[in-house]
Amino acid sequence: MTRSGILGIALLAALALFAVAGPLVGPDPAFQGDLVRGTLLHPSAAHWLGTDQLARDIFARLAGGARVSLTIGLVAVLVAAAIGSMIGLAAGSLPGLAGRMVARCIDLGLALPRVVVLLVILAGVGEVPPLVLGTVLGATGWPAVARLVRGETMRLRHALFVGAAEALGAPPGRVVWREIFPGTLPAVLVASTLGLADAILLEAGLSFIGVGVRPPAPSWGNMIFEARDYLASAPWLLIAPCVALVVATSAATLLGDALRRSLQPDIR
Amino acid sequence: MTPLLEVSELHVSFPRTGAPALVPVDDVSFTIAPGELVALVGESGCGKTLTGLALPRLLPRGAELGPRTRVRLGGTDLTHLDERELRQYRGRRIGMVFQDPMTSLNPVMRVGDQIAEAIHAHEKVSRRDARARVLDLLVEVGIADPPARIDAYPHQLSGGMRQRILIAMALAAGPDLLVADEPTTALDVTVQAQILELLDRLRRSHGMAVLLITHDLGIVAGRADRVLVMYAGRIVESAPTGQLFAHPAHPYTRGLFASIPRLDAETTRLTPIRGNVPRPDQWPDGCRFNPRCPVAIARCLTERPPLDEVAPGQRAACWVAQADAR
Numbered sequence: 001m002t003r004s005g006i007l008g009i010a011l012l013a014a015l016a017l018f019a020v021a022g023p024l025v026g027p028d029p030a031f032q033g034d035l036v037r038g039t040l041l042h043p044s045a046a047h048w049l050g051t052d053q054l055a056r057d058i059f060a061r062l063a064g065g066a067r068v069s070l071t072i073g074l075v076a077v078l079v080a081a082a083i084g085s086m087i088g089l090a091a092g093s094l095p096g097l098a099g100r101m102v103a104r105c106i107d108l109g110l111a112l113p114r115v116v117v118l119l120v121i122l123a124g125v126g127e128v129p130p131l132v133l134g135t136v137l138g139a140t141g142w143p144a145v146a147r148l149v150r151g152e153t154m155r156l157r158h159a160l161f162v163g164a165a166e167a168l169g170a171p172p173g174r175v176v177w178r179e180i181f182p183g184t185l186p187a188v189l190v191a192s193t194l195g196l197a198d199a200i201l202l203e204a205g206l207s208f209i210g211v212g213v214r215p216p217a218p219s220w221g222n223m224i225f226e227a228r229d230y231l232a233s234a235p236w237l238l239i240a241p242c243v244a245l246v247v248a249t250s251a252a253t254l255l256g257d258a259l260r261r262s263l264q265p266d267i268r
Numbered sequence: 269m270t271p272l273l274e275v276s277e278l279h280v281s282f283p284r285t286g287a288p289a290l291v292p293v294d295d296v297s298f299t300i301a302p303g304e305l306v307a308l309v310g311e312s313g314c315g316k317t318l319t320g321l322a323l324p325r326l327l328p329r330g331a332e333l334g335p336r337t338r339v340r341l342g343g344t345d346l347t348h349l350d351e352r353e354l355r356q357y358r359g360r361r362i363g364m365v366f367q368d369p370m371t372s373l374n375p376v377m378r379v380g381d382q383i384a385e386a387i388h389a390h391e392k393v394s395r396r397d398a399r400a401r402v403l404d405l406l407v408e409v410g411i412a413d414p415p416a417r418i419d420a421y422p423h424q425l426s427g428g429m430r431q432r433i434l435i436a437m438a439l440a441a442g443p444d445l446l447v448a449d450e451p452t453t454a455l456d457v458t459v460q461a462q463i464l465e466l467l468d469r470l471r472r473s474h475g476m477a478v479l480l481i482t483h484d485l486g487i488v489a490g491r492a493d494r495v496l497v498m499y500a501g502r503i504v505e506s507a508p509t510g511q512l513f514a515h516p517a518h519p520y521t522r523g524l525f526a527s528i529p530r531l532d533a534e535t536t537r538l539t540p541i542r543g544n545v546p547r548p549d550q551w552p553d554g555c556r557f558n559p560r561c562p563v564a565i566a567r568c569l570t571e572r573p574p575l576d577e578v579a580p581g582q583r584a585a586c587w588v589a590q591a592d593a594r
């Protein structure tokens with residue numbers, strides 16, 4: 001593991017700790033300040049990152065947002081990895097027409113613009129809890145994983161050890177599941193780690209335009225949206241969630257790249 | 269004794285569009301008796317590997333068997349079975365050991381699990397029973413300290429040990445015939461001898477026949493009961509090992525012996541066979557060895573010599589050798 005990979009892990013761990021323990025060490029997240037004198041306060045000992053236009057503590061909301069972002073991101077990549085792996089394995093291993101049909105379905109999924117599909121779905125169903133939002137994000141993110149797994153499956157199908165297993169009479173299903181599937185996991189792990197950054201960013205974007213996590217629930221995306229109006233008078237409102245977003249996506253990307261470098265040479 | 273394996277008119281071709289089909293294995297016939305160790309010897313590209321793969325019908329994509337090809341194993345013709353039926357023969361009746369013990373093992377699976385897979389492919393056994401059998405197999409193939417090795421990954425083992433693992437996989441379902449394709453080529457010379465000794469011992473203890481495919485006549489000497497010499501897609505000579513080494517009949521076989529370094533010979537220069545093995549699309553008419561043959565006669569250029577007896581138990585596809593024998 002490279003140093004940048006360790007940095008990525010450390011940053012993600014710090015964010016996770018922040019999401020879980022932030023409300024415990026910081027001010028009370030349910031704190032509702034004085035709406036006359038408590039709004040848009042500068043960062044201070046009482047409010048480490050200041051307060052917003054509704055006199056809520058930013059540190060507490062940032063921790064709440066971290067919890068939402070990380071949960072949604074993790075659910076999204078798990079769902080995408082599960083669906084994508086199964087479909088990719090099928091596309092790469094089913095013989096003849098069936099395999100080609102599944103591959104075309106992956107192409108179709110890749111061709112649909114993800115944001116537009118998400119907008120249609122989320123605008124249609126209205127407000128959803130974070131777990132459902134993560135599942136919906138994952139359900140639109142599988143084609144990228146599927147394409148990758150299909151490629152790995154097709155490469156591994158021609159590996160000698162797969163031929164050796166077939167030569168000893170292993171049935172096709174067993175060959176795919178026991179010999180090929182484990183070999184695709186490193187690629188899935190790398191893609192999922194990099195996909196985590198995508199999912200977090202996508203969630204923030206959707207929340208920013210109002211179809212993701214909706215106020216009053218905190219999300220880095222809707223915090224950025226609300227901070228827009230106070231850019232000149234209270235910039236800390238904008239800076240805090242933006243920094244959190246940059247840290248989270250950079251950490252996932254650093255870790256993903258490091259994983260790719262350390263895992264990819266091993267799978268021949 | 270009825271043969272275990274009876275291959276007749278084995279013909280492997282690769283049809284091409286706009287050109288005549290390539291026929292890297294052309295009319296190969298041989299038999300193997302139960303428990304017999306037969307060596308199939310030839311240079312690279314002579315079709316020996318394809319011959320081995322054709323037995324359980326593991327041919328590469330695009331390859332076709334000829335219409336008259338028959339591969340009978342214990343009386344069943346494998347050429348007419350469908351994939352599902354063939355799987356009952358692969359591993360269960362015909363075990364395969366491949367050349368490269370690194371790439372033939374799954375790098376992300378523990379070796380014990382890979383051997384167990386070969387058992388699970390054919391039998392309903394519990395994990396516990398399979399593991400016990402894997403340990404037995406590891407002992408049998410001479411792995412030191414099996415309880416420690418069973419959970420190792422392939423990269424943690426030496427080349428010789430990996431080859432033993434592959435042999436254990438091939439043995440797992442108790443085949444009657446083991447096809448070993450260049451099982452020692454990737455190994456050190458000392459390890460080569462150990463692996464050959466292992467194969468020899470296993471076939472004696474299991475009564476298992478072995479088809480040993482190799483380019484190396486030297487490793488055949490002490491082990492094989494019979495040797496098949498292959499050249500340009502055909503078998504050119506078939507003889508008991510002792511007879512072949514004492515009196516090679518085909519000029520190609522004699523050429524092979526002349527090109528092996530010997531410690532006991534007077535001469536110090538080797539005599540290579542002149543020319544190169546022709547490519548499958550450039551095989552000459554008549555006897556395919558004729559352009560390189562030191563004793564070729566006119567008939568060799570036009571007429572294909574059949575594989576006929578030249579001495580008791582010894583057959584050679586050579587007009588000259590057959591004329592001398594008469």
